[in-house]
Amino acid sequence: MLTATGLCLKRNGQTLLDDISVELPPxxxxxxxxxxxxxxxxxxxxxxxxxxxxxxxxxxxxxxLSGMEPQLRARYLAMYTQQQPLNFPFRxxxxxxxxxxxxxxxxxxxxxxxxxxxQQFQLESLAQRDYTSLSGGEQQRVQVARVLAQAGPDxxxxxxDEPVSEMDLRYQQLLLQQIRMVAAxxxxxxxVLHDLNLAAQxxxxxxxxxxxxxxAVGPVDSVMTERQLSDLYQVTVRKTDTLSxxxxxxxxxx
Amino acid sequence: xxxxxxxxxxxxxxxxxxxxxxxxxxxxxDLSGVLDDSVASQVFWQLRLPRxxxxxxxxxxxxxxxxxxxxxxxxxxxxxxxxGISAGAALSAGAMMVLLGSSVYLLGGLMLPLAAFAGGVLxxxxxxxxxxxxxxxxxxxxxxxxxxxxxIALAGLGGLKYLAGDQQLRQLSFWLLGSLNHSRWQDxxxxxxxxxxxxxxxxxxxxxxxxxxxxxQQAGLLGLNVVRCKRLMILLIALGVGAVVALTGIIGFVGxxxxxxxxxxxxxxxxxxxxxxALLGAVLLTVADSVSxxxxxxxxxPVGIVTALVGGPFFLLLLTRRKRELNIC
Numbered sequence: 001m002l003t004a005t006g007l008c009l010k011r012n013g014q015t016l017l018d019d020i021s022v023e024l025p026p027x028x029x030x031x032x033x034x035x036x037x038x039x040x041x042x043x044x045x046x047x048x049x050x051x052x053x054x055x056x057x058x059x060x061x062x063x064x065l066s067g068m069e070p071q072l073r074a075r076y077l078a079m080y081t082q083q084q085p086l087n088f089p090f091r092x093x094x095x096x097x098x099x100x101x102x103x104x105x106x107x108x109x110x111x112x113x114x115x116x117x118x119q120q121f122q123l124e125s126l127a128q129r130d131y132t133s134l135s136g137g138e139q140q141r142v143q144v145a146r147v148l149a150q151a152g153p154d155x156x157x158x159x160x161d162e163p164v165s166e167m168d169l170r171y172q173q174l175l176l177q178q179i180r181m182v183a184a185x186x187x188x189x190x191x192v193l194h195d196l197n198l199a200a201q202x203x204x205x206x207x208x209x210x211x212x213x214x215x216a217v218g219p220v221d222s223v224m225t226e227r228q229l230s231d232l233y234q235v236t237v238r239k240t241d242t243l244s245x246x247x248x249x250x251x252x253x254x
Numbered sequence: 255x256x257x258x259x260x261x262x263x264x265x266x267x268x269x270x271x272x273x274x275x276x277x278x279x280x281x282x283x284d285l286s287g288v289l290d291d292s293v294a295s296q297v298f299w300q301l302r303l304p305r306x307x308x309x310x311x312x313x314x315x316x317x318x319x320x321x322x323x324x325x326x327x328x329x330x331x332x333x334x335x336x337x338g339i340s341a342g343a344a345l346s347a348g349a350m351m352v353l354l355g356s357s358v359y360l361l362g363g364l365m366l367p368l369a370a371f372a373g374g375v376l377x378x379x380x381x382x383x384x385x386x387x388x389x390x391x392x393x394x395x396x397x398x399x400x401x402x403x404x405x406i407a408l409a410g411l412g413g414l415k416y417l418a419g420d421q422q423l424r425q426l427s428f429w430l431l432g433s434l435n436h437s438r439w440q441d442x443x444x445x446x447x448x449x450x451x452x453x454x455x456x457x458x459x460x461x462x463x464x465x466x467x468x469x470x471q472q473a474g475l476l477g478l479n480v481v482r483c484k485r486l487m488i489l490l491i492a493l494g495v496g497a498v499v500a501l502t503g504i505i506g507f508v509g510x511x512x513x514x515x516x517x518x519x520x521x522x523x524x525x526x527x528x529x530x531x532a533l534l535g536a537v538l539l540t541v542a543d544s545v546s547x548x549x550x551x552x553x554x555x556p557v558g559i560v561t562a563l564v565g566g567p568f569f570l571l572l573l574t575r576r577k578r579e580l581n582i583c
Contacts, residue, residue: 050474074477085328085469088522098464102477150476 001025002065002077002157002188007046009212016072017041024188026159027178031199032192034209035233040192041082043209044159047190048079049117060156074102078150084129092142093118093127093152099149117149120178121171123153136211137166144175151182151220160191164198176202196237196248200224208232220246250254258525264533265431271540272310276302278544280552290417305437309543309557310536311449312434312498313508317535320509321527322456325463326487327397330517333510334495337381337396338403339374343415343499344430345407346373351426352418362405367444367500372495375404377564378488426572432558434543440502448497453532458527459487467522505558507565508535514572 002024009017017039024047032040045051047058049065058065068076078099086095088136096117100110118124121141126134131142144163145249151158158178164172179202183189186245193199199206199220206223208215210232216223225247231238236251277283288298309313316334316574318350334340347370354365411430417427428435462483465473474480498505501504512535513527539557542564546555 050471069472070479071477074475077475078477081469081471081475083469084472086467087328088330088467089517090522091469094521095468095524098468098476101461101465194403 001057002047003058004047004058005056006056006129007053008041009053010045011044012119015212017046020056020212020214022047022207022214022217022253024190026156026186026188027183028204029183029191029202030205030207031144031190031203032201032209033194033196033229033232034215037211038209038252039212040209041161042136042212044190044192045077045082047157048159049073049076059158071102073156075152077157077159078147078155080144080147080161082153082161082165082191084139086143089130089132092123092129092131092134095131095142096123096146096149100152101145102150105194110210113149113152119143120148121174128207137168140164140166141171147181148178151187155182158187158189160189160193162192164193164195172198196224196229196250200248201245224248255519258522260530260534262405264446264530267537268310268533268540271537271544271579272306275306275309275540275544279547301437304439305434305543306540307433308437308445308501309540311442311445312502313342313535313537314351314532315445315452315494315498315535316508316539317531318453318528319491320425320535321513321524321531322459322463322487323491323509324513325467325524325527326484326491328467328469329397330514331510332397334491335401335504335506335509337405339378339405339492339495340499340504341407342377342380343370343374343496344504345410346370346376347500348414348426349413350498351429352414352422354415355422367377367441367497371448371496372492374499375489375492377407380491382485382488384571393554428556429503430558431501431522432528432561433556433558434502434546435556437501445497445501448493452494455486456490457525457532459483460497460523460528463487463524463528467524488543501557503558505539505561507561508539511568512538514569525559 004023007017007020020043022030032043034040047052049068050243051059052066054220056104060068061062065077093114096114097110100113100119103113105113110156118127121144123141123145126138126142130232134142140163147160158179164175164187167175179189179191189204193202203220204222205218207217210221215232216228226237226239229248236252236253238249240247240249263525273285276298279284279302283294283302288295289313295400304456319334323334323337324330326332327337347410350365350369381396381403384395384399415423415426462478465476465478466480466483468476470480513531516527517536518529520530539561542560543557546557546560
C-alpha cells in the first residue's frame with residue numbers, strides 16, 4: 001500500500017500541492033482527474049519518490065519512499081511519465097529491454113520478458129524498427145511497454161501519467177485491459193487520464209484534483225457527477241447512463 | 255555485420271595502422287633493425303614508439319569521452335569541446351606557457367600537463383556548478399555554460415597571444431593546433447595516469463548511460479542514482495580530455511566523428527559504443543598522425559589540422575544527411 005500524507009509543495013510563491021493525503025490500496029485502480037495545471041503530474045512526481053514535497057511523506061508499506069535505495073525502489077514502483085526525451089535510434093526491442101534493468105534478469109530471461117511485453121502491446125512487427133522513426137502513438141506504446149516490463153513480480157505500485165494521450169481507440173482499450181491485469185495481480189495503480197469515458201471504465205476510485213487540492217475522492221458513481229465535473233472543468237458535462245456504463249459529453253459554457 | 259566481426263576488424267585495423275605509423279617518417283625505420291645500435295633504432299625507441307603509444311591512447315581517450323559526453327547530454331552532436339573542457343584546459347596551459355616562459359619546463363615538464371588538467375577539471379566543475387537547478391542538473395544550461403566558457407577561453411588565449419614573445423607565440427600556436435610532435439616516454443606516463451581509470455571505468459557504465467538516454471527522470475525511476483552517475487561521468491570525461499589537451503593541444507572532431515561512425519555500425523547501445531569508439535579513435539588518430547607526417551615530409555603538419563580538415567567536412571555531411579531525414583519526416 002502506498003500512502004501519502006499531508007503533501008504540500010510551493011514553488012515561486014505558488015501553491016502546487018495543498019495538504020494532499022491519498023492512499024493507493026493494493027489491487028485498486030485510482031484515476032486522477034483534473035484540469036491542466038491542477039497538479040496531477042506534480043502529485044505523481046511526489047508519489048514516485050523521486051521528488052520531495054516541502055512537507056508530508058510518501059510511504060510504501062510504512063517505509064519512506066524517497067529514502068529507499070533507487071534500485072530497490074525501481075523493483076517496487078514503475079511509472080510512465082509524459083516526457084519521453086529518447087532521441088537516439090535504439091531498436092524498439094532494445095528500448096523495452098531497458099525496462100528490465102532493475103529486475104536483474106539474465107540475457108535469456110530479459111529476451112523472454114521483452115518478447116512477452118511486445119506481444120501484449122502488439123508491437124512484435126515493430127521490434128526491430130528504429131524507435132525514432134515511429135509515430136507518436138507507436139512511441140507511446142513502446143514506452144508504456146517498457147514501463148510494464150519493469151513491473152515485475154516484486155512490483156507493488158504502477159503510476160501512469162496520461163498513458164493513452166496519443167493512442168488510437170484500439171490501443172487505448174488494449175492498455176486499459178493490461179492495466180486491469182496488473183491491478184488484478186495485487187499492484188496499486190494510479191493513472192492520470194483526461195478522457196472521462198475511459199476514466200469511468202477503468203477506475204475503481206476517482207480522485208478529483210483542483211488547484212493543488214483534492215476536490216473529491218470516491219467511487220465513479222459518487223464522484224463523477226455532472227455537477228462535480230462541470231465545476232471542475234468549467235464546462236457543461238452531461239452524463240447519460242447506458243447499459244455499458246455511464247457516458248460523458250462535454251459542451252462549451254458553464 | 256556481427257559485433258564480433260566488427261571487433262576483430264577494428265583490432266586488425268589498429269595493428270596495421272600502428273605498424274604503418276612506426277615505419278612512417280623522414281628516417282626510414284626497418285622493423286628488423288630496431289635492436290641494434292643504429293640511428294634508426296634510436297629513432298624507433300625514442301621517437302616513433304612513444305609517439306605511437308601516445309597517439310593510440312589520445313585517440314582512444316578523445317573518442318570514448320566524446321561518446322560518453324554525447325550520451326550524458328543526450329545529444330549526438332555534443333562533444334567535450336562543446337562544454338568547455340578542452341578550452342578551459344587549453345587556456346590554463348597556455349597561461350602557464352606564456353607567463354612562466356622557459357621555467358614552464360621545470361618539474362620534469364609536468365607543469366604544462368598539470369596546468370591543463372587542472373584547468374579542464376576546474377572548468378567542468380564550474381559548468382556543473384552553474385548548471386545545477388532545482389530539478390537537478392540541466393543539460394541545456396550545461397551546454398550554454400560551455401558556450402560561454404569557450405568564448406571566455408578563446409578571448410583569454412587571444413590575450414595571451416598578444417602578450418607572448420615571438421618564441422612563445424610560435425610554441426603556443428603550434429600546441430593549440432594539436433600536435434603529437436615531441437612525444438616522450440614521460441608524457442606517456444602522464445597520459446596513462448588518466449587513461450587507465452577512464453578506459454577501465456567508462457565501458458562499465460554503458461548500460462547506465464543507456465538509461466540516461468531515456469531521460470534523467472526515467473533513469474531515476476529505473477533505479478539509477480542519477481546524480482552520482484552524472485558526477486562520475488563528468489569527472490572521467492574531464493580527466494580524459496584534460497590529459498589529452500595537456501599533452502597534445504586541441505585535436506578536434508575525433509570525439510565527434512568516431513562515435514557517429516560506430517553508431518552507424520552497431521547502433522547507439524553504449525555497452526558497445528564506448529569500447530568500440532575507443533578502438534576506432536585509436537585507429538583514426540594514428541592514421542591522421544601518419545598522414546600529417548607524410549603530407550609535408552620531412553616537416554609535419556600539426557595533427558589537429560588533419561583531423562579538422564577531414565572531420566569538419568565529414569561532420570557537415572552528417573548534418574546535411576540529418577537535415578534531409580528530418581525534412582522527410
